[in-house]
Amino acid sequence: MDRRQILRQRSEEIIFTNQTAGGAIIACPSFSQYNYSWFRDGAFIAYAMIRIGRLAEAERFLSWGNRVVISSREKIDALGDKLDKGEALSIRDFLGARYTPEGEEDESDWPNFQIDGYGTWLWCMAEYLKAADLSELPGVWQTGVELTIRYLRMVWQRPNSDCWEEFPDEVHPATLACIYGGLKRISPWLDQEGNEEGGTLEVFAEEIKSFVYNNLHEDGYFPKYLGSDLVDASLLWIALPFGMADLKDPVMVKTVELIEEKLLEEGGVKRYAEDTYYGGGQWIIHSCWLAWYYYESGRMVEADTLMEWVIRQQKDDGSLPEQTTEITNEPPMVKVWEQRWGTVATPLVWSHAMFLIVDQVCSESRSFNYTRFEKEC
Ligand code: BGC
Numbered sequence: 489m490d491r492r493q494i495l496r497q498r499s500e501e502i503i504f505t506n507q508t509a510g511g512a513i514i515a516c517p518s519f520s521q522y523n524y525s526w527f528r529d530g531a532f533i534a535y536a537m538i539r540i541g542r543l544a545e546a547e548r549f550l551s552w553g554n555r556v557v558i559s560s561r562e563k564i565d566a567l568g569d570k571l572d573k574g575e576a577l578s579i580r581d582f583l584g585a586r587y588t589p590e591g592e593e594d595e596s597d598w599p600n601f602q603i604d605g606y607g608t609w610l611w612c613m614a615e616y617l618k619a620a621d622l623s624e625l626p627g628v629w630q631t632g633v634e635l636t637i638r639y640l641r642m643v644w645q646r647p648n649s650d651c652w653e654e655f656p657d658e659v660h661p662a663t664l665a666c667i668y669g670g671l672k673r674i675s676p677w678l679d680q681e682g683n684e685e686g687g688t689l690e691v692f693a694e695e696i697k698s699f700v701y702n703n704l705h706e707d708g709y710f711p712k713y714l715g716s717d718l719v720d721a722s723l724l725w726i727a728l729p730f731g732m733a734d735l736k737d738p739v740m741v742k743t744v745e746l747i748e749e750k751l752l753e754e755g756g757v758k759r760y761a762e763d764t765y766y767g768g769g770q771w772i773i774h775s776c777w778l779a780w781y782y783y784e785s786g787r788m789v790e791a792d793t794l795m796e797w798v799i800r801q802q803k804d805d806g807s808l809p810e811q812t813t814e815i816t817n818e819p820p821m822v823k824v825w826e827q828r829w830g831t832v833a834t835p836l837v838w839s840h841a842m843f844l845i846v847d848q849v850c851s852e853s854r855s856f857n858y859t860r861f862e863k864e865c
Pocket of ligand 1: 526653838
């Protein structure tokens with residue numbers, strides 16, 4: 489077996505062994521801070537499951553999330569009451585981003601008010617419904633979906649931590665893209681006879697998109713957060729998979745150029761230029777994401793180079809880390825974090841999921857090009 493095949497096989501094993509019987513997916517089994525199931529990681533991992541045809545496992549994760557949301561109903565109601573009455577809010581009034589496998593919130597001090605995962609979860613659910621060829625949203629999910637939408641309507645414009653648990657006082661375009669993508673994709677399943685929620689969701693999604701486009705950086709790119717000059721690799725999500733911008737939208741193109749200029753180095757992609765977490769190294773998920781963007785844009789050679797870099801990062805046992813620490817923004821911070829939390833999280837299940845997703849994108853874009861090539865001949 490070559491290195492790519494080994495990585496495929498190990499990635500599948502790692503994904504499935506880290507899913508609990510109840511459907512939760514542990515972000516990294518050997519890193520205690522990541523012994524939780526995140527809506528964000530889990531949704532992308534479940535999407536990888538869908539792409540490799542393991543629908544039952546994806547359904548289990550989605551149902552786990554649905555139970556978590558339904559059990560948060562009182563919290564959502566209470567938040568609505570407080571907002572109606574104009575009462576002061578605390579961080580505990582919002583839903584968490586990560587939960588124990590049993591669905592308990594993480595009560596530690598690590599920031600947990602992040603809303604992107606709820607959009608990502610809705611998006612993944614729509615992908616599942618399509619893959620499973622279902623024409624109706626299962627009744628048991630309807631309640632969780634409606635509660636999630638109600639919650640997102642209340643919070644979408646509020647500052648909350650970005651997808652890296654950082655910058656809690658800012659509003660992040662990548663986060664809003666997750667919500668846009670979730671609403672857009674799930675809306676047809678709510679648009680059943682007698683239910684107009686689907687149509688109003690479209691309007692809501694467009695409102696989010698306009699808000700982001702009205703708050704671009706003055707140089708015409710998506711900023712890491714509103715008012716920032718920085719870019720962040722998670723801005724790629726705006727195009728893929730959430731489609732809030734087309735691949736060729738000049739704003740997206742400019743954002744990608746900046747990601748290439750500031751964050752891409754020798755095949756690996758960093759999160760953002762000022763990142764110091766484990767020094768701020770190159771992340772597997774981002775190299776996969778940029779490769780995804782390249783494959784969809786027909787930039788096959790650059791895409792392949794990134795995927796080859798990813799394949800080279802697997803350890804002897806085929807596991808992928810969260811990030812590598814050879815090339816970092818701030819090398820002394822590697823040790824600081826190792827002393828604080830241990831070595832870089834490995835295997836990071838999300839890294840394996842992104843590899844599997846983009847590995848598939850790679851094969852599909854090749855067969856697509858081949859068909860086109862045949863036609864052209
Ligand atoms: C990242 C999150 C991720 C978590 C678990 C954190 O370091 O900032 O985006 O959800 O790890 O993978």
